Amino acid sequence: MKLITRDTDYALRALCFISRSSAGKFSVTKLSKELGVPRPFLRKILQTLNKQKILESTRGKAGGFILAKDPKKIFLTDIIGIFQGRLKLNECFLNRLICPDQRTCLLRKMLVKIERYVLKELGSITIASLLK
Amino acid sequence: MKLITRDTDYALRALCFISRSSAGKFSVTKLSKELGVPRPFLRKILQTLNKQKILESTRGKAGGFILAKDPKKIFLTDIIGIFQGRLKLNECFLNRLICPDQRTCLLRKMLVKIERYVLKELGSITIASLLK
């Protein structure tokens, strides 16, 4: 089971890389070489981050991506949310109507509790904090 | 993201159902009707539980499945382990060699911490406790 999928991972790497360097703006080509991430895939990811206002893009010849937000204000849960949807550990049970047993109650309570914990923990991490 | 997949879920339902009833032995046909789970799929699941010594089967005409263990001793983590493999939230990072940034350190620590918590919580639940 994965808590963090590949695209989230790549997004985090890219954001960390950009944050760390003073240069500010990077093209996909440059980033994909630096991070060792397939270019077209990374491109799609950065485009998504742009749409979500995490990055800001400039088009044209000397174009590229820069941070649109203070790294202190980009939370892990934001990025996970963007690529994996809102974290929901208990979805299988909520989605299922047929849950006639009481067990679901206790189990669901448990899952909700775990979910809250995970969200709290992940919500406490920012890109800035990942930079060390 | 799912913490519990369908087969685990079905397995839990079946185990709870069997534990709850005094009858003891049930055929797949009966169980699949009771639980509203596709028969061939449930069959595969029960066969797996049998191999793992959670259930015990008897073949032949009046055959079926009974519990092989005290419901107090069947833990959620056991069942998850059987159908989903050992829970490993941080696998994506461990599997990846290329993690040149320090961020992985903090992130991995976090994930390991979360993983421990989840395992502890799930490890505290048994089939018996799900019965109310």
Added chain:
DNA sequence: ACAATTGATACAATTATAGTATCATTTAGT
């Protein structure tokens, strides 16, 4: 002998994840 069961195992369908490709648009530099 027969019918109802499980054992073993191979196969199929669906969904999610991971990644590619392409055409249109923008912009800097010449």
Added chain:
DNA sequence: ACTAAATGATACTATAATTGTATCAATTGT
């Protein structure tokens, strides 16, 4: 104005995991 290098938008493909189905053999109560 032209060109090269970049992103925007979007459709497509590949791979893997999940969720099942199907089938033949062996067992057992009647």
